[in-house]
Amino acid sequence: xxxxxxxxxxxxxxxxxxxxxxxxxxxxxxxxxxxxxxxxxxxxxxxxxxxxxxxxxxxxxxxxxxxxxxxxxxxxxxxxxxxxxxxxxxxxxxxxxxxxxxxxxxxxxxxxxxxxxxxxxxxxxxxxxxxxxxxxxxxxxxxxxxxxxxxxxxxxxxxxxxxxxxxxxxxxxxxxxxxxxxxxxxxxxxxxxxxxxxxxxxxxxxxxxxxxxxxxxxxxxxxxxxxxxxxxxxxxxxxxxxxxxxxxxxxxxxxxxxxxxxxxxxxxxxxxxxxxxxxxxxxxxxxxxxxxxxxxxxxxxxxxxxxxxxxxxxxxxxxxxxxxxxxxxxxxxxxxxxxxxxxxxxxx
Amino acid sequence: xxxxxxxxxxxxxxxxxxxxxxxxxxxxxxxxxxxxxxxxxxxxxxxxxxxxxxxxxxxxxxxxxxxxxxxxxxxxxxxxxxxxxxxxxxxxxxxxxxxxxxxxxxxxxxxxxxxxxxxxxxxxxxxxxxxxxxxxxxxxxxxxxxxxxxxxxxxxxxxxxxxxxxxxxxxxxxxxxxxxxxxxxxxxxxxxxxxxxxxxxxxxxxxxxxxxxxxxxxxxxxxxxxxxxxxxxxxxxxxxxxxxxxxxxxxxxxxxxxxxxxxxxxxxxxxxxxxxxxxxxxxxxxxxxxxxxxxxxxxxxxxxxxxxxxxxxxxxxxxxxxxxxxxxxxxxxxxxxxxxxxxxxxxxxxxxxxxxxxxxxxxxxxxxxxxxxxxxxxxxxxxxxxxxxxxxxxxxxxxxxxxxxxxxxxxxxxxxxxxxxxxxxxxxxxxxxxxxxxxxxxxxxxxxxxxxxxxxxxxxxxxxxxxxxxxxxxxxxxxxxxxxxxxxxxxxxxxx
Numbered sequence: 001x002x003x004x005x006x007x008x009x010x011x012x013x014x015x016x017x018x019x020x021x022x023x024x025x026x027x028x029x030x031x032x033x034x035x036x037x038x039x040x041x042x043x044x045x046x047x048x049x050x051x052x053x054x055x056x057x058x059x060x061x062x063x064x065x066x067x068x069x070x071x072x073x074x075x076x077x078x079x080x081x082x083x084x085x086x087x088x089x090x091x092x093x094x095x096x097x098x099x100x101x102x103x104x105x106x107x108x109x110x111x112x113x114x115x116x117x118x119x120x121x122x123x124x125x126x127x128x129x130x131x132x133x134x135x136x137x138x139x140x141x142x143x144x145x146x147x148x149x150x151x152x153x154x155x156x157x158x159x160x161x162x163x164x165x166x167x168x169x170x171x172x173x174x175x176x177x178x179x180x181x182x183x184x185x186x187x188x189x190x191x192x193x194x195x196x197x198x199x200x201x202x203x204x205x206x207x208x209x210x211x212x213x214x215x216x217x218x219x220x221x222x223x224x225x226x227x228x229x230x231x232x233x234x235x236x237x238x239x240x241x242x243x244x245x246x247x248x249x250x251x252x253x254x255x256x257x258x259x260x261x262x263x264x265x266x267x268x269x270x271x272x273x274x275x276x277x278x279x280x281x282x283x284x285x286x287x288x289x290x291x292x293x294x295x296x297x298x299x300x301x302x303x304x305x306x307x308x309x310x311x312x313x314x315x316x317x318x319x320x321x322x323x324x325x326x327x328x329x330x331x332x333x334x335x336x337x338x339x340x341x342x343x344x345x346x347x348x
Numbered sequence: 349x350x351x352x353x354x355x356x357x358x359x360x361x362x363x364x365x366x367x368x369x370x371x372x373x374x375x376x377x378x379x380x381x382x383x384x385x386x387x388x389x390x391x392x393x394x395x396x397x398x399x400x401x402x403x404x405x406x407x408x409x410x411x412x413x414x415x416x417x418x419x420x421x422x423x424x425x426x427x428x429x430x431x432x433x434x435x436x437x438x439x440x441x442x443x444x445x446x447x448x449x450x451x452x453x454x455x456x457x458x459x460x461x462x463x464x465x466x467x468x469x470x471x472x473x474x475x476x477x478x479x480x481x482x483x484x485x486x487x488x489x490x491x492x493x494x495x496x497x498x499x500x501x502x503x504x505x506x507x508x509x510x511x512x513x514x515x516x517x518x519x520x521x522x523x524x525x526x527x528x529x530x531x532x533x534x535x536x537x538x539x540x541x542x543x544x545x546x547x548x549x550x551x552x553x554x555x556x557x558x559x560x561x562x563x564x565x566x567x568x569x570x571x572x573x574x575x576x577x578x579x580x581x582x583x584x585x586x587x588x589x590x591x592x593x594x595x596x597x598x599x600x601x602x603x604x605x606x607x608x609x610x611x612x613x614x615x616x617x618x619x620x621x622x623x624x625x626x627x628x629x630x631x632x633x634x635x636x637x638x639x640x641x642x643x644x645x646x647x648x649x650x651x652x653x654x655x656x657x658x659x660x661x662x663x664x665x666x667x668x669x670x671x672x673x674x675x676x677x678x679x680x681x682x683x684x685x686x687x688x689x690x691x692x693x694x695x696x697x698x699x700x701x702x703x704x705x706x707x708x709x710x711x712x713x714x715x716x717x718x719x720x721x722x723x724x725x726x727x728x729x730x731x732x733x734x735x736x737x738x739x740x741x742x743x744x745x746x747x748x749x750x751x752x753x754x755x756x757x758x759x760x761x762x763x764x765x766x767x768x769x770x771x772x773x774x775x776x777x778x779x780x781x782x783x784x785x786x787x788x789x790x791x792x793x794x795x796x797x798x799x800x801x802x803x804x805x806x807x808x809x810x811x812x813x814x815x816x817x818x819x820x821x822x823x824x825x826x827x828x829x830x831x832x833x834x835x836x837x838x839x840x841x842x843x844x
Contacts (some may be wrong), residue, residue, distance in 0.1 A: 007804075035771070042448070046775040047780075048773065049448065056451065056456065057463075068466055072562075131474070138734035141473050141734075216743065343809065344808075344813065346811065348816075
């Protein structure tokens, strides 16, 4: 009977397989130590690999939302600044109107101011960012508001035609002095006001769309982030600036001029209130975008940590394990060399 | 006369020692041969009719065996090779996922698509962003097409390997037949058949790598081999193992079965299926694992087509039509919640949205990709440059729960992104468990082989010490002969 028998082949075989196994471990650990990540992430994570892939794409997706939020925020900032300009300017104009209401000869001063105001309003409403018009609603690739100072412009042509049709002469005709308060009143509430209401506004003044630009500011929040040039506030302002600059104001009878100014003052009041509320809306949107970005950056940090926890190795631990593995391999080399030398032949 | 008996005994001892020496030298020569079992000389004492011992007789050569260990080696080898075949296939399939860092799996590219959609939605009038979205979408399509191709390559390779395996089974069975005949004849005529037995064991071991077997030994050392499913593989003569390889695989292709003696033992219609060996691993890979992964890819493709499908905007009852992602069955959308086999290979980018193919990038934003001339499917009829509704729809659709085919081993109600990531998890978890199974199995195989080698193998040191004994015994016998010779000389001298 044989006890504790070992065959020569299994002695050399086991030394060889041990060496291969340990060399393999050293290799894997060395890859992990140099990359800081698991040598074969999929093999190590198994069913959780899907999670790692999702976390990574979610990380990039949230980052892209943070990037697009920056764009949205700058659009909102610029819109806010434009609205602020428009409001300041109209407040100043309101102050001058109240001041000059009862003084004669003020028409030329207010006319110049109204022309300036009109230019500012149009230029602000036509603000562009990155090739898109901010106040154009969804129709972002067309200039939203026609330039009233251009005589060939559709809104100017329409205004001239309306005046001519109402009174039978043009605005610069000296005959405007003959317009009565009642006539002016009829015109202002009738055909003149109609120019700033739909559908005339859409044909002559604005190409903007009523639909607002929608931006996704987080994975689930979609927010309106634009103000359309078709808002009532802008129509009223356009109306005020038109009536104060282009009704032949200088030549108007002083009573008629007063009627026009009164109308302008009351309209300005409501326009300013509306602009302020638009500014409020934009402000709320700005706040939500910044909050969303803040939340997203916290989320991306968490995702990042989670991906690291899944895929990375502890460098200290790996380097200790690598050292141990190398020592072990060296010992195996030394021992197998000695075992190979052991043979009874040497002693016979 | 006693002296002549002594001489005869000494002579027989010399002959026995010489046989032993030759056996020791055979053992030493075979010491490093994995299949070699240690040989020993079987001796008996010759007793004359008068009850006297008249020397030693060599009865034959014996060989050390351990049937139980050998049977378990056959079995564990078969299990090991089947797992090895499966793991090799899974590793190729896992290349469609790659390292998570490389972001090349369909699941990761789906994430890229969301990012591109979000960027495009932020500035819908920017053609560069739209172009980026289009190229991300076509990357995704390419990834699905290539993954599907990789899956079918794995199946085709497995099929070719099955053909190779069947060839080598037939060859091994041929060798087995020759060796078995030698052994049966040798046993009947009393020849030394130990080397033939060693070789037959090696052939059976090689056979168990290809297909799981059980063996039965009958009188005269005759062996009968069955598959682990119970089909006779060898009895006196080798049975024919046949297989018809398939050259090209598509998702809808079914590979042929392997027949032993006319009985299907591996493949979809196996009636007495084998459950281990390379043949089993390869058919499992070809008929189960790879097709399941293909189905998952097909479902991802179907989910994509569905998510990007366009609905009738006119208020009419027009059916949904395939949009940005389309297929050979377009303009219709594939049937909901049912697997459409081979869709991952079929899915493509709609040419109507691709400027390189004469399409219009704006359709990404406006809709109407299915048919740019049909106003019913135009989501943005006035072509407003700031319209983002479609992009938002896409983003919502990717994260909307939808119903997938229940037969693809994944949760059938999931979002598209969730489903794609589960598919990654499914594949990697299969690879992980196959790897650890194989690790365990290879330890079992190597331990069993080691135990068998320790039981039946040769230890050179032992042979050398035996040789010392033999030398001594030989010298003693020789000395005896010369002593008898001297005594006979003395006898003759006194007689003369």
